[in-house]
Amino acid sequence: MQARLVNEPFGDPGLYLDLLFGRRAVLFDLGDLGPLSPRELLRVTDVFVSHRHMDHFVGFDRLLRLRLNRPGVIRMVGPPGLVGGIRAKLDAYAWNLLGEGSPDLTVLAAEFADDRLGPWTAFRARDAFRPSPAGDAGLEPGLVLAEDDLQVEAATLDHGLPCLAFALQERARVNVRVDGLERLGLAVGPWLNAAKSAVRRGAPDDLAVDTGGGPPMRLGDLRAAAFQVAPGQRLAYVTDAAMTPANAAAIRRLARDAHHLFIEAVFLGEDEAIARDRLHHTAARAGELAREAGARRITVFHHSPRYLDRPDLLRAEAEAAFRGGVGP
Numbered sequence: 386m387q388a389r390l391v392n393e394p395f396g397d398p399g400l401y402l403d404l405l406f407g408r409r410a411v412l413f414d415l416g417d418l419g420p421l422s423p424r425e426l427l428r429v430t431d432v433f434v435s436h437r438h439m440d441h442f443v444g445f446d447r448l449l450r451l452r453l454n455r456p457g458v459i460r461m462v463g464p465p466g467l468v469g470g471i472r473a474k475l476d477a478y479a480w481n482l483l484g485e486g487s488p489d490l491t492v493l494a495a496e497f498a499d500d501r502l503g504p505w506t507a508f509r510a511r512d513a514f515r516p517s518p519a520g521d522a523g524l525e526p527g528l529v530l531a532e533d534d535l536q537v538e539a540a541t542l543d544h545g546l547p548c549l550a551f552a553l554q555e556r557a558r559v560n561v562r563v564d565g566l567e568r569l570g571l572a573v574g575p576w577l578n579a580a581k582s583a584v585r586r587g588a589p590d591d592l593a594v595d596t597g598g599g600p601p602m603r604l605g606d607l608r609a610a611a612f613q614v615a616p617g618q619r620l621a622y623v624t625d626a627a628m629t630p631a632n633a634a635a636i637r638r639l640a641r642d643a644h645h646l647f648i649e650a651v652f653l654g655e656d657e658a659i660a661r662d663r664l665h666h667t668a669a670r671a672g673e674l675a676r677e678a679g680a681r682r683i684t685v686f687h688h689s690p691r692y693l694d695r696p697d698l699l700r701a702e703a704e705a706a707f708r709g710g711v712g713p
């Protein structure tokens with residue numbers, strides 16, 4: 386997967402993540418989407434909105450404008466108020482020309498609260514974007530997306546209002562070594578899918594595996610001889626959070642062992658009083674949290690315009706804190 390900030394670090398926050406070699410993408414936050422091409426926006430299947438401050442939500446219109454005349458589904462997850470916010474945006478336009486013959490675009494929206502994703506609300510173009518209930522998400526606590534290959538976790542942070550942070554976790558990748566299978570006297574077949582998925586979900590070594598007509602095998606033996614397991618990537622997106630102990634704990638949890646943490650660095654450590662007043666993080670604190678979480682790489686964004694004349698300072702402060710604990 387390939388992740389990049391939508392804007393430069395002084396611009397609106399947002400992260401674009403290409404999955405499956407560009408056939409699909411997910412977006413974290415909907416600020417200014419100007420730098421994304423129509424092609425890129427057409428690939429977006431899922432949008433994770435941290436909160437509805439304008440710099441994180443104004444891009445909804447551009448996404449909708451591009452997708453309006455094409456069938457498809459856009460799933461949107463955000464904090465309480467998201468569904469009402471989408472409804473208000475859709476209500477701003479006249480949709481009298483939409484009807485049963487219109488391209489079948491659906492926006493599905495659900496809110497994350499009390500550690501759970503609530504029910505989906507559908508806004509269908511063919512229904513002039515009137516909201517209708519669209520079923521329960523049915524996800525485990527803490528999850529906002531769960532698929533075969535990846536899941537997205539969420540945590541609620543305090544930014545004077547509930548603000549969501551996210552972590553995308555790829556599941557372990559299991560590759561089959563055909564030479565290993567041959568040594569075990571096993572043939573390639575559909576039975577491998579069940580065995581691979583057992584490895585991905587961490588099933589015990591002594592699990593008996595049906596090998597599709599071959600001799601039954603212990604999962605542990607099969608894994609050792611014929612599977613190559615690569616751990617999945619973990620990527621975290623954290624923005625707009627006050628520097629409170631509860632937020633720090635939640636951020637460390639989400640960013641634990643992340644391959645890449647994208648985190649806000651709005652003010653310099655020397656301006657910590659302002660950061661506390663505005664409910665944001667300093668660059669130094671962002672770097673410290675990344676280090677404490679065991680993240681391998683950090684990218685900072687959401688810089689305050691007050692540092693425009695010293696554009697590299699926030700990144701440098703965050704990097705220094707990340708590497709060596711040079712905090713304020």
Ligand SMILES: [Zn+2]
Nearest residue numbers: 438440441625
């Ligand atoms: Zn913001």
